[in-house]
Amino acid sequence: MKVTITQENLNHGLTTVAKIAQQRGSLPILSHVLLKTVDNQLFIAATNLDIAMSEVIGAKVDREGSITVPARLMQDYISSLPKGQITLELDGTNLHIKTSDKNYTSTLNGTLSDDFPAMPEVSSGKSISVSAKELVGSLGRVLFCASHDDSRPVLMGVYMHSDDKGDVYVAATDSYRLAQCKTSIQSKDPVSLIFPSAALQELLRVAKSEDEKVVITYDEQQAVFQVGSVEIVTRLIDGTYPEYQKLLPSSFETTAQLSREDFHEVVKISSLFAREAAGGVTLHFSEDDNALSIKSIASQVGENTATAEAKIDKDAQITMNSRYILDALGAFSGDKLLVQVNGKLDPCVLSDPSDKEYIHLVMPVKS
Amino acid sequence: MKVTITQENLNHGLTTVAKIAQQRGSLPILSHVLLKTVDNQLFIAATNLDIAMSEVIGAKVDREGSITVPARLMQDYISSLPKGQITLELDGTNLHIKTSDKNYTSTLNGTLSDDFPAMPEVSSGKSISVSAKELVGSLGRVLFCASHDDSRPVLMGVYMHSDDKGDVYVAATDSYRLAQCKTSIQSKDPVSLIFPSAALQELLRVAKSEDEKVVITYDEQQAVFQVGSVEIVTRLIDGTYPEYQKLLPSSFETTAQLSREDFHEVVKISSLFAREAAGGVTLHFSEDDNALSIKSIASQVGENTATAEAKIDKDAQITMNSRYILDALGAFSGDKLLVQVNGKLDPCVLSDPSDKEYIHLVMPVKS
Numbered sequence: 001m002k003v004t005i006t007q008e009n010l011n012h013g014l015t016t017v018a019k020i021a022q023q024r025g026s027l028p029i030l031s032h033v034l035l036k037t038v039d040n041q042l043f044i045a046a047t048n049l050d051i052a053m054s055e056v057i058g059a060k061v062d063r064e065g066s067i068t069v070p071a072r073l074m075q076d077y078i079s080s081l082p083k084g085q086i087t088l089e090l091d092g093t094n095l096h097i098k099t100s101d102k103n104y105t106s107t108l109n110g111t112l113s114d115d116f117p118a119m120p121e122v123s124s125g126k127s128i129s130v131s132a133k134e135l136v137g138s139l140g141r142v143l144f145c146a147s148h149d150d151s152r153p154v155l156m157g158v159y160m161h162s163d164d165k166g167d168v169y170v171a172a173t174d175s176y177r178l179a180q181c182k183t184s185i186q187s188k189d190p191v192s193l194i195f196p197s198a199a200l201q202e203l204l205r206v207a208k209s210e211d212e213k214v215v216i217t218y219d220e221q222q223a224v225f226q227v228g229s230v231e232i233v234t235r236l237i238d239g240t241y242p243e244y245q246k247l248l249p250s251s252f253e254t255t256a257q258l259s260r261e262d263f264h265e266v267v268k269i270s271s272l273f274a275r276e277a278a279g280g281v282t283l284h285f286s287e288d289d290n291a292l293s294i295k296s297i298a299s300q301v302g303e304n305t306a307t308a309e310a311k312i313d314k315d316a317q318i319t320m321n322s323r324y325i326l327d328a329l330g331a332f333s334g335d336k337l338l339v340q341v342n343g344k345l346d347p348c349v350l351s352d353p354s355d356k357e358y359i360h361l362v363m364p365v366k367s
Numbered sequence: 368m369k370v371t372i373t374q375e376n377l378n379h380g381l382t383t384v385a386k387i388a389q390q391r392g393s394l395p396i397l398s399h400v401l402l403k404t405v406d407n408q409l410f411i412a413a414t415n416l417d418i419a420m421s422e423v424i425g426a427k428v429d430r431e432g433s434i435t436v437p438a439r440l441m442q443d444y445i446s447s448l449p450k451g452q453i454t455l456e457l458d459g460t461n462l463h464i465k466t467s468d469k470n471y472t473s474t475l476n477g478t479l480s481d482d483f484p485a486m487p488e489v490s491s492g493k494s495i496s497v498s499a500k501e502l503v504g505s506l507g508r509v510l511f512c513a514s515h516d517d518s519r520p521v522l523m524g525v526y527m528h529s530d531d532k533g534d535v536y537v538a539a540t541d542s543y544r545l546a547q548c549k550t551s552i553q554s555k556d557p558v559s560l561i562f563p564s565a566a567l568q569e570l571l572r573v574a575k576s577e578d579e580k581v582v583i584t585y586d587e588q589q590a591v592f593q594v595g596s597v598e599i600v601t602r603l604i605d606g607t608y609p610e611y612q613k614l615l616p617s618s619f620e621t622t623a624q625l626s627r628e629d630f631h632e633v634v635k636i637s638s639l640f641a642r643e644a645a646g647g648v649t650l651h652f653s654e655d656d657n658a659l660s661i662k663s664i665a666s667q668v669g670e671n672t673a674t675a676e677a678k679i680d681k682d683a684q685i686t687m688n689s690r691y692i693l694d695a696l697g698a699f700s701g702d703k704l705l706v707q708v709n710g711k712l713d714p715c716v717l718s719d720p721s722d723k724e725y726i727h728l729v730m731p732v733k734s
Contacts, residue, residue, distance in 0.1 A: 073639060073669070077639050077671070082632070094669075103673065104674070105671070105672050106670060108669040109668055109669050265447070265449070266470075268447055269444065269447045269448065272443050273440075273444075273473065300476065301476055302474045304444070304473035305471070305473070307469075308470070
């Protein structure tokens, strides 16, 4: 293998894929990154067996070949080099790397690429195309609600599914809170896919700065996200996602409408006094006072009452984990917020009166 | 105690001193901050017994008094409150805190201030006055060389001392590297003080944003740094600082002059390959090539040679820890750098040809 490539392109490829390579693990080759000439391009790939990432970058190929080299060192090294042309030349399993001014010359001890796990392929399958910006927006608003508890694997993913009108939604829940976002995707075929959170985190990282489309191709077992020259292959989570739609209340006894920023302030300050109580704070909805007040009591250190002005149609009271409310507020950006409750034991629903696409449920804690 | 104070002033005082309060420790009161009315001001203080910090802030005092409250909660709470007037009112050991719009009302359970350690005082003593900016500059260039090894306590501090002309220097060494900076201070009295690093770190934090003078008052045992309305009291380290001046070479066999940025690049890149060798890299000074090259070899992963253009008067070679060189380079800001060596076993000296006030020595490692 002999390849000439710009530092900028090589660095982009390595920054994209090398994060997937494991630093420690039972299989040393998984800490490596694969470099392989394909036509007049360089294919760069890494995998942790759950997720495989690759990018194809432009290169001048003088001699075909392939090798794997330690991912972290290769990435740190290339990212530190000055901009300009870099030559990669393979001699046995030694990869010689030279900058064109010859100020930097190095040799990395590689491993034969024969041992590198084959990249999984989704040969035939259905596909969805969506703007990167919109997909990142929708996924980012639900992904943080996915569970980290591996006793219920389906909850560790994000559920993408279509309704009978062909509208596609994404949703995630860890059974303490739930978020659903309607996407801009329209699908004739019914969609029902559970994507692992880890793969979506990589997708968000890569697609965040992309203006292009993301193409999702999937079969029964796995899915490929194609973002520009980057491909992310992931297995799908097997199983049936809970019918969470049944949890979404259709009507509310009490609705508070208030400034999102005010609500954020009072929850944040209340949470300081809720550390002893595992984050629990009690929301008091007062119709007469036009106020939503939060009381938090820390028996050892003190107590606090924080009040925000709000339009309220009926008195109510509910105790929730302040951390979940703060997490939820990160998914909103409008001026106003609706906070709606039924009873002390029913979920509290947060939504933006000017954006009906997103809904967030937080379960109460026993007060 | 009943005090009205602005959120901005109270937050400034708490941000300054509360960091000193210990979260965990044998004495619970050390996790508290002292609030005490003094004339028409509020005195805020915290101590960890080694260092005591206080700030006096303007306040409207309606009723005198004092109390200690949990430092971290108080700071987090006050910093989260909106700008404006805050009332602090003491009832027994309960401190009631209210914002003027009454949207936030809280009660902190305090502890009687009788149990709070008395702030140490430097009653009579000599004093030095210096511009905060200059002191921060000089200390910042040497402080990182102080030792973390408590087997030689004097090396855990920064040595401030005067020469026979009255010029005052600061110096620090951990016996692997040494930095000395000449300050703008002139002192008629001979100065010989060893300040603990931790206290200087607090001083740098506080004095960084100050345009004013720092007044250092000291006696045999302790010193006070006065920065605006803030006071930092610290014990001095007892003992005799090594006569490090003997280590400073007066002449050099080899001098390399090169761009500081180039040198930083080649050291940084070489250090990537020096991880296996505990950071050791070998500098090759070549007169014929007008080049300073650094070789680093990692037997497992590969090797690297990085070269920077340099004016060199004689060939030489020395092996050093790349981490120490990178640390040292953080203390330089000029365009050019002098790298000077005598033998393989003698210290390498870094200096800026246009700034003779600062000198930095790095000891070689055996190659």
